[in-house]
Structure formats: structure tokens, C-alpha cells
Amino acid sequence: MKLLKDFKAHLQQMNNFQHAASVLYWDMQTIMPKNGAQAHIEALTQLSDHSFKLWASEKTDNFLTKLSESSNFEQLDDISKIMVTKLKEDFDRDKNIPPELVSRRTTRTNQSEQAWKTAKNADDFETMVPYFQEIIDISKEIVSYTDPGKDPYDALLNNYEKGMDAESIATIFEQLRKGTVPIIEAISTKKAPFDESKVLAKFPKLEQQKFADYLMNVIGYDLDSGVLGETEHPFTAGDAPNDVRITTHYHEKDIRPAIFSVLHEGGHAIYEQHIDKRLIGTGLNTGTSMGIHESQSRFYENIIGRNKNFWANHYDKLKECFPYYNNNISLDDFYQSINTVNPSLIRIEADELTYNMHIIVRFELEKALFDGSLAVKDLPEVWREKMKAYLGVEPKSNKDGVLQDVHWPAGLFGYFPSYTLGNIYSGQFLEQFEKEICSMDTILANNEINKVTEWLAKNIHQYGKMKTPVEIIQDTCGGSVDPKAIIKYYTNKYTKIYNL
Template sequence: MTMRPASYDGLIAQLREASLLGSCAGVLGWDERTNLPPKGSELRGNQMALLARLTHEMVTSPKIGEALADLESWVAQLPPDAEEAANLREIRRSYERAVKLPNAFVEEMARVTTRSQGMWQQARQEKNFQTFQPWLEQILKLKREEAAIVGYSDHPYDALLDEYEPGASTAQITQVFRELSAELVPLIAAIQQSGITLSTDVLEGDYPTDLQQQFGMAAAKQIGFDFDAGRLDVTTHPFCSGIGPGDCRITTRYNPRFFNEAFFGILHEAGHGIYEQNLDATHFGTPLGQATSLGIHESQSRLWENQVGRSRPFWDHFFPKLRQMFPSTVAGVSPDAFYAAINRVQPSFIRVEADEATYNLHIILRFELEQAMLTGDLQASDLPGAWNERFRTMFGLTPPDDKLGCLQDIHWSMGGIGYFPTYTLGNLYAAQFMEAAREQLGDLDGDFRAGEFGRLKQWLTDSIHRHGQRYRAETLCQRISGRPLSHRPLIAYLQAKFTPLYGLR
């Protein structure tokens, strides 16, 4: 291997500095969604806009373009998955996208999305979409501009999707979703026609918030979230914020009359956090110190939340602890009844509380609606009606208000159009990765019954976390499982879980 040019080290140093500035914005973003007083929203918008402009100026500096050009012949001599080659591949991709966006546009996007999140929260509390509508219209206008500036070959949605899932296209996602739906919809129908209704009464008892927090934090710690390098707080819409090495913050929301909302939210965000905490800190500020894609990131949260957290072996270990923490609520409830309750399939309004079978229908709904809004086929003012009509068709339910309808997710207020498909991609990857882990590690269920999660966590770190962006998602999936992404592992997993619960054939 030829000697590494000084221009490479200079490029990396410049990007590390930009990442430090970005981490400052990360802290402000976390504070905005956990502690910021409502009247501070305008100031915070200006702060975020300034930081976004300064960061954008750093990552679009002509010096980066010059360094990339200077390093082109050198990197061509390296293996494609070499550290420097992978870094330069992803740096070039990000640079070529970022340099197309004017500073003024980036600043305006940060200002509008910061303010719009506050207005979304107010609209959600009021159950009134009209409060948020003008802000959604501004965001859609900006995202159309972004798609036009960045460019695309087929659909404007491609330009936005690529930010979250590099290399993916609207056509590919549509095909994946179509294949999944072809087997998922009949499975849901068979469950609904089984004549079996699983009781969830145990989940709707008295669960004091402080005890929920203790129980959730203990579980998160046991599966591998490091609270010396992270923290748990309360927010309207749960999220994980990876500020940087040694600082990863997760959030949840508590319902003292419903167990699932906080507990599985904590497991979900802890899954994201474990990924962030196990990225290679020596690569902070470079692509090798960042997650592969949002689909891969989501695979980690869904794996711990569902593949592990809703499994019977997990609760063989945790159910006695639950009974000790909430004796008056759980006393007299059998482990079988509790396991059935947390795995009941029942169409419902809220995506983040949806069961594993119907969850992906929530994503398909959003995927279709945001494409239509982006192209102008659906006006923002018509979103509540379109949402309710489509929801009634897919779930057989009509949301009683906007809070349970089109205002339930924060993503559009953040400008996150193109984000939602990564949730279903995450479910697909999670099932395929877990299948591979079981094949390679053997009796994981025995580990879980014993409260031991270290082998799985280490396998995930070795297979996924430590690589950062060395491999694109599709390549990583092939390396881990020996085949491209498929809907079949997820369907097999769901069938194996729900067949005995619902007496299916």
C-alpha cells in the first residue's frame, strides 16, 4: 500500500471539526425536544439555522473538493473496502450532494423545521391539523426545491430517500413493499379470522411512571445500553440522539395506565443507542464512525424491541422482575397470558404502538402519502381527509381526531420526507440479521432466559456497528446473511410467532 498523502489527513481533520460543530447542534436539538420552553422556539430556530449554515460552509469548502480531486488517483489503488477508500467514497457522495445546496437554503430549512416542530407539538396537543398546515406547506415547498437542486433520474422522492438510505430508489422500495404486502396482508387476515382474541387487560393497569422508568432503565442496561455514556429523558415523540463518543441520549414517553408505551419505546431507542455507542470512536467525524443507513439503524432498534424484547425467552427472565415491580397489577397473571398480551395483533391508530404484524401497513400508508404530497398530487390541506380515508381502507378504522391521525408523527415537521420507508427496511433487516445470528451463535434463547444478552450484542457490534459506513446496506446484508435483503425472514418470523398464538395452520 502506498503512503497515505498528507491531504487525506488534512481532509479528515476538517471533517472532524465539522462533526464537532454538528454535535453542538445535536445537543440543542435534544434540548429543544426535551426541555425548551415554548417561547424559546424562535430563538432556537435562529440558533439552529446559524449552526446549520456554519456546518454547511465547512463541509462544502472548496478545500474538500480539491482534496478529493488530489486523492483520486491514490484511492484508486486501494481495495474498495479499505478504510481510506470507504471514507473517501462516502465523503465524495456527501460532498457532491451538499455542495449543490446553497447556504441560504440550508439555513432556511433549519429555521423552518425548528419552528415547525414546536407548531406540530402545539397542533398535536390541540388535535387540530390547521395549526400545523402552513408549516407543512413551507416544508413541502423546501423539500421540492431540495429534490430539484440535488437532482434525480426517476422520481423526486428518490433525491430525498437517498439522504437516509444511500443507493435506494422509490421503485425498489415500492417493489419490496409490494412483495411484503402480498404475504403480510393474508397473514393479518388469517389472524383476524381466527376467532381468537388475546386479552391485553394486564397491560392497562396501574403502572406508576417512576417504577416504569426504573424497570425500563434496568432492562436497557441489561441488554447493553451504557448509562455512563447515555441518559434517558421524557419527550413527546421518542427519539435517540447520538451526540458523539460518550454521549448518546434516548427518550421515551410514559402512560401510567399502559405498560407498552414506555417500555418498548425504551427498548427501541436503546437499540438505536447501542449502535451509536458501539461505533468506533477513533473514527468519529468520518463515515467509518457513522451508521450505515437509517434502515440499518432501524434494524437495531427493531431487533432489540421485537425480535428480543417481545420473545418468550426474554420474558422468562424479566416477567418475575415485572411481577416484583408491579405486584398489584401483575399478581395472578401468568407468563403465558402476559406474553400473549404483548403480542396481540390488533389494528390500531398509533404507529409506534402497533403490533409487529400491522406495523408495516402504517409505514406503507405514510410512504404513499408523502410521495403524493411531494409531487403535488395531494395538497397539504387535504392530508387529514386522505389519511383517514386510506386508513379506513387499510385498517378498517377511522381516526377520531388529527392527534390519532396525521399529526401523530414528528417526522414531517422535521423535514424528514423519505425517512419513513427505513422503518420497514429496518424490520426486514432485523429479521434477516437475527436469523443469521441464531445460525452462527446457536442457543440465543437460552441466553435470553438467563438474562444474558452479551453474545448477541457483541455479534451485532462485530458484524454491523464497528464497520460504520465501510459497506453500503445491501453489501452489509449480503456479508452477514449470505443473500440480498428479502421479505421472507420477516414473514417466517411472524408466522412462527403468531401461528401458535392464533391457532393458524
């Protein structure tokens, strides 16, 4: 059909601008020269402007209107029908946003990220207050066009996880909290099985990079369609299956943060790389939601990466890359060190059990910021109070507190709950995988990660945005979102480690 062919050509123009912006953003965060920020921001803003103007144009409206007419719609193949239906819904939501508002948001968030890098290192929260406030105001203004009358924070949550709002997330999180806090409390009475300070030494970046390359190959991240960079805060960038880039951050005294950020971001990238190639250029060739996306990153990071049988196959390589481990740290020691439950200040370095409490803190703070009960200037104080109440630790600096994450400087308010939803989904996927295939312990003991990836690709990855998160969970697991499976996983795992 010529109409469909012309529409896909129109979409491809937008995709080209979006891909260029993604590549430029990755460059800005990794290898951009110190004085290149302003030029990058101007270019990113212009690319974003062009892409949005093409999207929210009369031309897009005409294509979608004509393709939605029954005489044309019935001639479409199944993928094109889903494409038209979903894009029409998105277009009707976005078409009223003023282009200058999109431009202002792009400029301000990129400026904010650059300011954050300096502010974090200087422990300077005051610099970020006007950035945070303006980004919140812009976010609310955009929602007034996309979802008039809707609670702004609910609208943002729904953008990242379709069908979710603050009330439903709070209910799910409370179920998870009730299921995990007793385990955390039981562990708190036990002596730590291993002194984590023993794994700290000096590990040159080159050694860590070598092992990161090895791990990416082990889990199946295709380096012919991706690359690993270094940045302050790890992330994944890519809206094309053949160009999905990840980053990590190396700590000179501890190899674990880089290892687990590579596994985490690698999980994101593997999802993108396994989306059905027929979806390229349709607007459906990316993850269906950030919760499902995080389920994949957390699956590789935790369910695979913190399993002893996984490391039984790869510990010799680790010792080869890091001679200190060869002489001082046994496999059992290392396994204990990556599964020690110890409430900590830094989210991305938190253990599996206490990690979700970090997310609950951020979820409650975001909700308060958007309903007006919390002023931006008071964030550090309330952050400290909640960390003390929920985790028993209190940051001495904003660098280890409210400034630790890039998400708010980047304008990603509403994103954080996706991490814990991802943990919950990953538990459900693990439970179903073990019903259909065999135990994860057996798979990893046999060094058959490819079977895990094949199952995930078949049930989740290939569909891109063709299925909603609800449909993915229903079709794969036969139910709805439910924290019981991940609670069972936590209970079984940590009962063994701590002899509860």
C-alpha cells in the same frame, strides 16, 4: 500524511458543530423551558449554517481533490480510502446547495416541530398545512441542486436508504403484504387470547423510569455514554459513540409503550455506541442507512423484546417495579398482551404484524404528496380512507391520525419506509444468527443477550458507513433484501400464539 491530518482536523471542526447541534436539539425536545424555543432555533440554525459552509467550501473541495489523486490516494490506509471516496461522492452531491436554503430548512423544520407539539394536543391540523407545504417545497428545491432531473421522492428515499427508489420499495412492500395479510386475516377469525384492558391501571412515572433504567442495562446500552430523557415522541440523538442520547414517552395507564420505545431507541443507540472508534472524525462514524438503523431498533424491540424467554428472566423485576402486575398479571398474560394482533390507530403502539401496514399508508401518502396527486390540505381525509381500507380502523381525530408522528413536521419525508425495510432486514439477521450461533429462544432463555449484541456488533455495528446497506446484507446474510425471512418469523410466531 500531513494532507490527511489537515483534512481530518477540518472534518473535526464540522463534527464539533454537528455534535453541538445534536445536543442542543435533544435539549430542545426534552428539558428546554417553555419560552426557550426561539433562542434554541436561532442557535441550531447558526450551528447548521456554520457546519454546512465548512462542508460545502472550497477548502473541502481542495482536500478531497488532492486526496483523490492517485499519488496521494495510494498512500492512504483502508479506512481513509473509503472515507475519501464516500465523502467525495457526498460533497459532489451537496456542493451546489445554496447555504441560505439549508438555513431556511433548518429554521423552518425546527419551527414546525414546535408548532406540531401544540397542534397535536389541540387536534389542529390547519396550523400545520403551511409548514408541511413549505417543507415539501424546500425538499424539492434541495433535490433540484443535489440530484437534478431525478424524481424528488426517489432522491429522498435514496438519501435514507442508498439504492432504493419508490418502485423498488413498492415491489418489496407488496411481497411483504402478500405474505402477512393472510396471517392477519386468519387471526381476525380467532378470539383474542387475552383481554388487553386487564393490563391497564395507574403506573406512576417514577416506577416506569426505574424499570426503563433496568431495561437499558439489560440490553447493554452504555449509560456512561448516553442518557434517557422524556419527550412527546421518542427519538435517538447522537453522532458520537460516547454521547448517544435517547428519549421515551410515559403513559400513566399503560407501561408497554415506554417499555418498547426504550427497547427500540436503545437498539438505535447500541448501534451507534458499537461503531469502530477508529471511525470517529471520518464522517463514517454513524449508521450506514436508516433501514439498517431501524433493523437494529426493531430487533431489540420485537425479536428480543417480544420473546417470552426474554421476559421469563426479567418478569420478576417488572413485578417488583409495578405491584399491580404482581397481583393481577401472569407472565403468560403479559406475553399475550404484548403480542396481541389488533389493528390500531397509532403506529408506535402497533403490533408486529399490522405495523407494516401503517408504514405502507405513509409511504403511499408521501409519494402522492411529492408527485402532486395529493394536496397537503387533503391529507387527513385520505389518511382516514387508507387506514380504513388497509387496517379497518378510522381515526376520529387528527391527533390519532395525520398528526401522530413527528417525522413530517421535522422534515423527514422519505424516512418512513426505513421502518419496514428495517423489519425485513431484522428477519434476515435473525435467520443468519440462528444458523451461525443457535436459536434466539435458547439464547434468551439463557439470558445471553450479550451474544446477540456481539454478533450484531461484529457483522453490522462496527462498520458504521464503511459498508452500504447492500454490502451489509450481502456480507452478513449472503443475499439481497428479501422479506421471506421476516414472513417466516411472523408465521411461526403467530401460528403458535393463535393456534392457526
